[in-house]
Amino acid sequence: MQSMTAYENLEKHFRRLGDLQHVGAIVSWDEAAMMPVGGGESRGDAMATLSVVVHEMLTDPCVGEWLDESDGLNDLSAWQTANLREIRRSFDAATAVTADLVRAKSLATARCEQAWRVARAANDWATMAPLLETVIGLTREEAAMRAAANGLDPYDALLDTYEPGMRAARVAGVFGELKGFLPEMVGEIIDAQKSLPATPITGEFSEESQRQLGLAMMKTLGFDFDRGRLDVSHHPFCGGVPDDVRITTRYRTDSFAESLMAVLHETGHAMYEQGLPVEWRGQPVGEALSMATHESQSLLMEMQACRTREFMQHMTPSAHAIFLGGASTDPVWSSENLYRLCTRVERGFIRVDADEVTYPLHVILRFEIERALIGGSLTVDHLPEAWDEKMQAYLGLDTQGNYADGCLQDVHWQAGLIGYFPTYSLGAMTAAQLFAAVRRALPDVMSNIAEGDFTALLAWLRANIHSQGRRLNFDELLTAATGQPLTVAPFRAHLQSRYLASD
């Protein structure tokens, strides 16, 4: 029997679930940014229990009943219909996997992640391999269960949990296009940049002064400090909840650019959260759409808006005031030199240190390997060879025997996150496509940025992306915002224009 009450019960149930997830988000942030080391063990227990309570609430049989009773209701608004779809998605995803598997994977990943910290530092593949094998085995089981539930291919079933609707075949097509031009383009750019030397900035940059610059630029971009904070953690991230977004960075006192760029990146993530539809707080439809969409918002700010001559023109006087105590005419401290430093392209081993041109090659390598691991055509013990072969092919780098800078550099697989990597580069391409649309819609956007005025840019993102929550799917959202679904061309054009146009 169709019932509006059933739908209302779902909203009430998910509001309560959202409240517990809110608490979990704050406590997770606290663990990374505030918790002393001795608090770890009991914190781990507490967070595990909270997860169990959330999972029990999410998979409560009454959710299934209410979903069935709400099915085909005619008097729902478009937002309510989308919310119902997203609740169904959450419920199906949570019930697809057995509790035993969830528990086994949670134990195996915890063990593997802990061992990884030591193994990476010691370049110790032999210890890691069997632990990773267990995690991959359990993730294959998870993929099979999800595939059985939703009828997808196993790898697609994992990918779909991070990027709803995305399929490996489509990713492979997009990445195939990138592979077609990126390796050659990287070489051309490195050659071209030889005539645009960048001088490293040396000095001592206190944490407090870097924090001041970060806060000033967050303000420029439009971060709402009434609803968020900037703190320090081992790895930069964006956490918290839409009305209280917690971003972090880290500081090294011999350089400030890395921390600043991390702040700009996380600010992009944060402003997406802050712009989610207030009236749908706590409901699935009110959440961020997908990983690629999230990454598009961070990369749009960092790569498209801020790693530009215009932004550097705005930022440089603040850097002079904060680090030098006043204006400087030193060419090393010129906005042009800062711009060149922030757009340097290099072939390197480490994904997280990579520039935007080589970055997709790191991701493509991981996508191809993890797809083969789940598909069964690659086993964990042959992972280092596969890694080395692809690093040679895409970036011309030798990683034989260098596991620490090779297949042990990331923790994603150890954590059982398979299907996650592709979203980084889908996000980069989405950012380029969105920013191209922004430049068409707002012809003055770059001169606004040069003046430190992000108002119109943020308003466009608020209207076209942030406020949409999960009302539309990824293709619909992108089509509504840019006129077409995801395509490689704007990203390619962006790289061409930034790195190879003669200027």
Next chain:
Amino acid sequence: MQSMTAYENLEKHFRRLGDLQHVGAIVSWDEAAMMPVGGGESRGDAMATLSVVVHEMLTDPCVGEWLDESDGLNDLSAWQTANLREIRRSFDAATAVTADLVRAKSLATARCEQAWRVARAANDWATMAPLLETVIGLTREEAAMRAAANGLDPYDALLDTYEPGMRAARVAGVFGELKGFLPEMVGEIIDAQKSLPATPITGEFSEESQRQLGLAMMKTLGFDFDRGRLDVSHHPFCGGVPDDVRITTRYRTDSFAESLMAVLHETGHAMYEQGLPVEWRGQPVGEALSMATHESQSLLMEMQACRTREFMQHMTPSAHAIFLGGASTDPVWSSENLYRLCTRVERGFIRVDADEVTYPLHVILRFEIERALIGGSLTVDHLPEAWDEKMQAYLGLDTQGNYADGCLQDVHWQAGLIGYFPTYSLGAMTAAQLFAAVRRALPDVMSNIAEGDFTALLAWLRANIHSQGRRLNFDELLTAATGQPLTVAPFRAHLQSRYLASD
């Protein structure tokens, strides 16, 4: 049917409950120490939902069944028996009050607390009175429900939630003794201190330097920084969980003593938490015993150990180094002057600013008023008169028309906390009684303190108080530690010795 399994189920259930309370404690700390203002509304919702989930788990009918099945079990250890008793206490306390009353009181206190912030600043009793009347009315209902469940007098039923086993008649007896000598003693001390002038220390003391001194002294006292932090909040408090204790202070840059004393006080609370029995984490028997016991640990550190010539001898060189950049022979900065400043006695309006001699008079006044409010012999509209009358009698101060410094100064009643005030002074007396026992057991304790060595003192507290959790009741604990239940004599002797002995 008696069953060990039932007891084990209770432990498992309460471990899970403890995990959710852990999460709640961290999020509460975050709200006070970290949260930006815009996060307040959704945080309020999230914390309310967590409270509901915790309450549902605590009052789950299966808890009652397991308790009945565990009743009279013979093969429980002393700790398990005590745990069972404490679980029964928690269950009975949580089930004594109807959900409707809990909700109504929660709404009324939230409204009253919000209005209080404005009303206190505006000295506006007229706006406050009806809101407080509602809260007191609901608290009377709560008291009646609790009284019906446990057979106590209504005020005792409230007092028992903060101080298990304590009764108003006993408090009245103890407070009667204090009233018998304190008002006169205050006068004698003020006279005596005229010949021991203290010179105020003026200067600018940065937050960072005060924080350094606070951290150094926390280390001296024995705070475990692997399992805790020091931060800033509007009011100093001790929060978090035993393996991750969060204390806070506040800083004013024209003075450092207030903040330092708050840090020492909260460190006493924190070390109690850090010393609770590890093997009973998450179980009721593993928690702190009572409010008075908790306050005894903070006041033992602050009042008994640290507001002493010996501690000031240890602390003063650190203060010189941090605030003056090196040793000083300025008499204003002498340890003797610091000691005199930290032991100054004055009749004042404000409880939280009061010294240890006048403090009990502030508490006695509140105890007598709140007991009359619950008993029905006083109504809220006559509260200001009752307040003024008692302030005149106990401290010789006129508060007519001065609500802000009178009956509007605290938020406890607005928050529905009735039965809480007496525990402050019970804690002060307990601290004196414990410290007298410490001095008998550790004859060198004061010279150790002068050397900054708190090891033996902390070990004594760990063994006699902290590690005991809730195994014993308050009288048993104090008798085991000092040879007798709570008595006024050690507190009186302490005041006599510190303030009136000729030295």
